[in-house]
Amino acid sequence: MGVHGLTTYLRENRRQLSTTITLQSQLAKNQIPIVVDGWSFIYALYRTPVLASIPWIYGGEYPEFENAVKNVVAAWLRVGLKVHFVFDGAYPDLKFPTLVTRLSESHVQHSLLFFRTSAASRTSPSSLRETWMLPPLSYTVCIHALKQLQATTDLLELHFADEEGDPYAVELAGRIGGYVVGYDSDFLVFNSEGYQGYIPVDEMVWKTPNDEAVPIEENDGEFQVVRKVKHNRKAPVESSLLPPDAEELELHVTAYSPSRLASHLNLPVTLLPLLGALVGNDFSAESETHRRRLQSLFFERNLSITQRIGHAAKVIRSILAPNAVRRKPKHEVGSVMDLIDRTVNALLVRHSSNLGTGEVEKIIDGVVEATLQYAIPKADPNDSPLWPTELCALHTPDTCSFLPMVSRRLLTQLQAMDEEDQELLQVREALIHAYRQGSLSPKIMDPLNTSSSWPRPFLEHPDVETVNRSIGRPIREWIYSILDDAAGLPDPLVPESSSSQSEHEESESDDDELIDVVEDDSEDEDADLLAPLKGELNRLHGSEDETSQATTDPPPSITSSQRLERKYPPTITEYIRRGARVASEEITVTPLRNLLESVGLEGFSASLLLLRPEEDRFTVLLRLLNSDTQSVRALRPEQLAPVLALRWTATVLSKRAEETGSRERDQERWATTEARCWLASFGQTQEEQVQSDGTTTITDRNIQLMAQMLVALDNIDQLAEILLIGHRVPSTAHLLSGRLFHALLNAPSTLGPPEDDFLWSAVKTDLQASFQEPKPKRFKKAKQKSEAVSSAKPPQKAQKGQQGFFALLDLDTR
Numbered sequence: 001m002g003v004h005g006l007t008t009y010l011r012e013n014r015r016q017l018s019t020t021i022t023l024q025s026q027l028a029k030n031q032i033p034i035v036v037d038g039w040s041f042i043y044a045l046y047r048t049p050v051l052a053s054i055p056w057i058y059g060g061e062y063p064e065f066e067n068a069v070k071n072v073v074a075a076w077l078r079v080g081l082k083v084h085f086v087f088d089g090a091y092p093d094l095k096f097p098t099l100v101t102r103l104s105e106s107h108v109q110h111s112l113l114f115f116r117t118s119a120a121s122r123t124s125p126s127s128l129r130e131t132w133m134l135p136p137l138s139y140t141v142c143i144h145a146l147k148q149l150q151a152t153t154d155l156l157e158l159h160f161a162d163e164e165g166d167p168y169a170v171e172l173a174g175r176i177g178g179y180v181v182g183y184d185s186d187f188l189v190f191n192s193e194g195y196q197g198y199i200p201v202d203e204m205v206w207k208t209p210n211d212e213a214v215p216i217e218e219n220d221g222e223f224q225v226v227r228k229v230k231h232n233r234k235a236p237v238e239s240s241l242l243p244p245d246a247e248e249l250e251l252h253v254t255a256y257s258p259s260r261l262a263s264h265l266n267l268p269v270t271l272l273p274l275l276g277a278l279v280g281n282d283f284s285a286e287s288e289t290h291r292r293r294l295q296s297l298f299f300e301r302n303l304s305i306t307q308r309i310g311h312a313a314k315v316i317r318s319i320l321a322p323n324a325v326r327r328k329p330k331h332e333v334g335s336v337m338d339l340i341d342r343t344v345n346a347l348l349v350r351h352s353s354n355l356g357t358g359e360v361e362k363i364i365d366g367v368v369e370a371t372l373q374y375a376i377p378k379a380d381p382n383d384s385p386l387w388p389t390e391l392c393a394l395h396t397p398d399t400c401s402f403l404p405m406v407s408r409r410l411l412t413q414l415q416a417m418d419e420e421d422q423e424l425l426q427v428r429e430a431l432i433h434a435y436r437q438g439s440l441s442p443k444i445m446d447p448l449n450t451s452s453s454w455p456r457p458f459l460e461h462p463d464v465e466t467v468n469r470s471i472g473r474p475i476r477e478w479i480y481s482i483l484d485d486a487a488g489l490p491d492p493l494v495p496e497s498s499s500s501q502s503e504h505e506e507s508e509s510d511d512d513e514l515i516d517v518v519e520d521d522s523e524d525e526d527a528d529l530l531a532p533l534k535g536e537l538n539r540l541h542g543s544e545d546e547t548s549q550a551t552t553d554p555p556p557s558i559t560s561s562q563r564l565e566r567k568y569p570p571t572i573t574e575y576i577r578r579g580a581r582v583a584s585e586e587i588t589v590t591p592l593r594n595l596l597e598s599v600g601l602e603g604f605s606a607s608l609l610l611l612r613p614e615e616d617r618f619t620v621l622l623r624l625l626n627s628d629t630q631s632v633r634a635l636r637p638e639q640l641a642p643v644l645a646l647r648w649t650a651t652v653l654s655k656r657a658e659e660t661g662s663r664e665r666d667q668e669r670w671a672t673t674e675a676r677c678w679l680a681s682f683g684q685t686q687e688e689q690v691q692s693d694g695t696t697t698i699t700d701r702n703i704q705l706m707a708q709m710l711v712a713l714d715n716i717d718q719l720a721e722i723l724l725i726g727h728r729v730p731s732t733a734h735l736l737s738g739r740l741f742h743a744l745l746n747a748p749s750t751l752g753p754p755e756d757d758f759l760w761s762a763v764k765t766d767l768q769a770s771f772q773e774p775k776p777k778r779f780k781k782a783k784q785k786s787e788a789v790s791s792a793k794p795p796q797k798a799q800k801g802q803q804g805f806f807a808l809l810d811l812d813t814r
Helices: 008-010 038-046 062-078 095-115 125-131 138-150 164-177 258-265 269-279 288-298 307-322 338-345 357-372 408-417 422-436 442-452 466-488 500-508 511-530 532-543 544-552 592-598 600-604 615-623 637-659 663-668 670-677 700-722 739-747 757-764 805-809
Strands: 019-025 030-039 082-086 154-160 177-183 198-199 204-208 237-239 252-255 571-578 579-588 691-698 787-792
Touching: 008 237, 030 038, 030 164, 030 700, 038 082, 038 138, 038 177, 038 204, 062 138, 082 138, 082 164, 082 258, 095 125, 095 571, 095 579, 138 154, 164 177, 198 258, 258 269, 258 307, 269 338, 269 357, 269 408, 288 307, 288 357, 288 739, 307 338, 338 357, 408 422, 442 466, 466 592, 466 637, 466 700, 532 571, 592 600, 615 700, 637 663, 637 670, 637 700, 637 757, 670 700, 670 739, 670 757, 691 739, 700 739
Parallel strands: 030 082, 030 177, 082 154, 177 198
Antiparallel strands: 019 252, 198 252, 204 237, 204 252, 571 579, 691 787
16 A cells, blocks of 8 residues: 555665654653554554464454454553544545455455365465455444543544545644554655654564563572573563553654655655655556556666666656756746656656657646645644534535535535525534544445445355345445435436437537547546646645635535436445456435335435434334344344344345245255354353364355355444434444354354243244254264364353353343
């Protein structure tokens, strides 16, 4: 991630570019502010030896992950750090090609490799490292852990970015005079006034003090005790991101600053964004193939990735300050656009005869777009450093890019009625508050921002339909409709061929004339794209004149919506697995009133759903999940999510089997024992988990069962959040043990009697026919061939009425 080759460049030049900071718990008086990139933190934790030793294929060991989050952050606070976490918001559309490539390489291809490898090899440590995937509920568990810590201290704050998290994190660090901690080398290209620099999370090293010397006794009765002197004392032990178990902590961090990098490259710090765009970043190419082609055009093949950085910097320097020995250039560099144009042409000089004018202009436009992603607006000195309004921690309403996402329906109403709708204002305020508090997943913002959706895949069989479509999509369709009803989704892009182009075809029969029209349109688009370039890039130079001129343009909240009425239904493009690749699928959003009618709630469409009483919104959730029963309503909030996920999955699979009449579909249905194993996988106490030399085995069916439940849990969490009842149906992901689920599936005899399982009673109400009875031969261990991955033994039979989830919650089963 970040600028290609820059991380390696930093390591090769660490002595010249870095500064080491030492923090000790006993000397922690002054608080040093840091801004932590949330996703970098999550990935870094899974790279630690403790979590890396836990096989990921079970679906996630979330209690261990939650403890790791708390331990690291608590240790940071002990050594004197004031911690601000920043998590990404909605994805910008310019990053879509990079996202598709990453999902394909890190998930789809890994699943394909896992299932195409022999059973004996695919669970070996080396194979598991090669096919590693991030457990999909890690974000939810991380937020839960951080919120619990936040309730105990004033030194921890959570922020959720308007869109891309990197510029938000750097801008926040500039406001508080702190560092950014992450895995992304982009943090060294961004710059903001007051920003101290970038700390790679893998260069934060804990050290424990030397072992205390053992006192030597002078004598022992008649004999004198002689101890051999140890000349080679043990050096302080270095540990990973996880802190050591010690009373006194010492943390060593390595920091890099943009100004120091710019000085090393002999460039103005404001031109680092251009350097990053030329070398290549997450925004500079339409695809991986396109990126490689650009690199081959810009640089000779014999140059390493770090040498390319030096070469690009040299070309920029030569254009800014040409050699005095040479003749004076034909014209001086008069603008940022001129600099980019001349730099790109200088890098392409080897291929100038092979590239047309249009190709070169397209490359220049791509560099311009990639450069603009690093622009951070200057803060108004009259505003408070943080939270100038309740809308955003950094921005005022006229500059915050988040506000237009949740204002489309309000603006349409304002244009039509010439007055603001107070109910829509109330809904928008509730959505903004929920998002800033971390009670609304950033995934929900993607449909509002770019009409896109990015369900995260996990390990599943590549030859069957993805569970993100079969299990998750029906729930997401409700989410899209609720979003459109509450805030308004973007209008669909309607091809002009249906109207304007047909007129051209009638009035102009000459093909050449038609081509001229298309070319003129494309030129206008290029002009509109590049018009704000100089003003945006001059912000990096700190130009007051250009900044003031740029602020005179209409704010995005005004120009974001110009429609008075919707002629076409909105659509959402989902990016999900299709076979062995990630593909886009367009979903037409159904009006919410139609969905409400489908579940017998016609009267609920008379007013905005999010303004209805909480009980009504809870009823909507239960109805659409086919779970509006007294036994489900009687459950405590902490028990709802696992039960709802199981009931929903059983309903979907049973309906599919009935509709097709296929034997294969019928075999997909859950068995009753499998369902009870799922319910027992939450909150198992340590006393009930008897560790031994036993093994937890992996089978294809169990992998698919886990994939279904992970998707169901994730989508139900998002549904509860958009209905603003996350507290009523809270996530219980932090209690889920995937390894325990697989262990129970291998040995269901350890479960208690079904009549004592009141959660199972809530699940099977009205759904008994949706489950299939287990086949005894599945559990004959002598005939079962499966891969051993762990030494965890399935839990022994628990006491009556006190198994798994019950023991944790200490519930009244009446």
